[in-house]
Amino acid sequence: MNSLTKIIKYSFYDTWRSWWALLYGLFFLVISVTLLYFSGDFNKALVSLLNIILLLVPLISTVFGVMYAYNSREFTELLLAQPLKRNNIFLGQYLGLTLSLMLSLGLGLGIAFILFAGTAEESVHLGMLTLCGALLTAIFTGLAFLVSVLFEDRVKGFGIAILIWLFAAVIYDGLLLAFLVIFNDYPLEKATIGLTLFNPIDLSRILILLRLETAALLGYTGAVFNKFFGTASGMAVSLGALLLWIIIPLVIFLRKVQHKDF
Amino acid sequence: MTTFPQHSRNFLFTVLALVLPVLLGAATILAKTLTVSPTGKIRSVKEAVRLAQPYDTIWVNAGIYHENEITIDKPLAIIGRQQAVLDARFKKGIFSVMAENVLIAGLTLQNVEESFTKNYAAVRVRGGGHVTVRNNTILNSYYGVYLEQTDSCTVSHNLIRGNAKQESTSGNAIHLWRTDHINIVSNKVSGHRDGIYLETSSNSTITGNISQNNLRYGLHFMFSDNNSYQRNQFMRNGSGIAVMYSRNIIMTDNLFEENWGAAAYGILLKDITDGYIERNIFRQNTTGIYAEGSSRLLLKNNEFRNNGWAVRLLGSSEDLTFEQNNFIGNTFEISTSTNYSSHNTFRANYWSSYTGYDLDKDGTGDVPHKPVKLFSYLLEDIPTSVVLLRSLFIDLLELMEKVAPVLTPENVLDNEPSTRLNVWKS
CATH class of the missing domain: 2.160.20.10 (Single-stranded right-handed beta-helix, Pectin lyase-like)
Structure with missing residues (x-):
């Protein structure tokens, strides 16, 4: 077993041992079971679940990521003293944490889904929701790790990480709306599609809503978005954008830690 | 000029009344x-x-x-x-x-x-x-x-x-x-x-x-x-149904379903005056009813379910009465354009998005319901903003607007919303 998998394994178990990951999974299990059980309407439950996932998954991934990165500082320094590749140490820690969070989320939603198995179409919707949740986990954990390496001061790092989450979850949409209001006289459909690619939370929201609230999105402009995000190539572009959101911060993170003086 | 005396005129009619059907019958028999x-x-x-x-x-x-x-x-x-x-x-x-x-x-x-x-x-x-x-x-x-x-x-x-x-x-x-x-x-x-x-x-x-x-x-x-x-x-x-420039229309017990598309409507009412639209079902349309320049219509006991927009009213529509309808699970209930200033009445409708309460349990909500959401209002002006559907930012704006209304029209109100589904006999 090489050092990378060993570190992934260690980080993974470490997170699970701390109960937090378990609690996180349990939370999603309870929420999704409650929503599916009480709403009666599968699509409506999914919309509510979507709101919760879009809000909490990035937030919790960010907080977990920052906390983990700062708290395992001493252990990291210990590992650095060993004859191990730096990339493996940091990538291992990142993957270990991300995978355990993804597993919690997947288990929470998955068990709920098994209990309330819907039609094939509904399971595709739920699969899409889980996929978006998993991607968001990877994105925001990555961003949190990057922040932790950029700022020595953990209070400052924590603040910045939360700010990034706030920006993506709320402020970005406000700016987007302001942009749309100001340039209302121009045809903005394509520009808007472009702008949504820059926010992983918006992107995930649209990808899922296109499947759930088709009625509202089939209005004139909705049709333009539908045409883009609804097709296979549009899907590929959006998923590609989400993957880039994982890869780019991670690459910067790994390059930073290569040269960082611990 | 001679005239028939009264009794013989009556006799003539009697004969005619007896003979005519026979003659006509003969025509049928001869066919x-x-x-x-x-x-x-x-x-x-x-x-x-x-x-x-x-x-x-x-x-x-x-x-x-x-x-x-x-x-x-x-x-x-x-x-x-x-x-x-x-x-x-x-x-x-x-x-x-x-x-x-x-x-x-x-x-x-x-x-x-x-x-x-x-x-x-x-x-x-x-x-x-x-x-x-x-x-x-x-x-x-x-x-x-x-x-x-x-x-x-x-x-x-x-x-x-x-x-x-x-x-x-x-x-x-x-x-x-x-x-x-x-x-x-x-x-x-x-x-x-x-x-x-x-x-x-x-x-x-x-x-x-x-x-x-x-x-x-x-x-x-x-x-x-x-x-x-x-x-x-x-x-x-x-494109659903389009009805235009007509008066005295009665539309009852119809079903309008799955009319989906950029310009599809359950019904598009354009310059329709004086009519009854009752007991219809609008289900899963992009827009249930789109009214433009229409007036003096009574919309009663209709069911709007899972539409994108249940009703879109343009400013030029006046004297529409929405009474005892059920609005269930629509993304937007009522949407109006910015220059909306008309006199339409909403009374005793059931709104699934109603968040008020009913203390005396008489089935009528104690707080008026505002069916026009800030976002639907926004959408009429800036259609592109549909990308922000269900975003947290919009929810926050919505909350603020609810606490202190600034933008949404004050006069689109259901003062006595029903807290139970309205029922009717068809």
């Missing part, structure tokens, strides 16, 4: 029956029509007859036995009726020519009146039944199925132009440009029809006053 069959003496309907006397009955036996341009200029009944098929082979239309008291029933009429200059139809009625088109199957025809400048006709229980590909090269299943007192009952129409089309046609009843999968509108009328539309089903039509 002959002709039979068209592929192997018989008369081998084409056209031939039979030529031979027939007024009030004769022509029976068409099973078989395929290649016929077109059959002109009916006298009162006749043409009745098909099973499998009696008249095929125009894409050359012009089939029946052209110009007389009164004509019955066309039980036939299969197919393959009418498409044309840019002539309105070829399977059955075309011009002038005359009291024509009945019943129980026919009309397939693959440019126009199905085309009624023009006629009155008191009945089109019932026909199956009209087209194969329209493009709006510009297709006709309507049932087309009325300048008619009066027409009954359109229990037809199934699909695959044409418009399912049922009325222009300057008054006093018609359209009942129990199913109009689906038409390229443009399931039902389309304009300048057609005093018509009633009841128990019809309009589903999956390219």
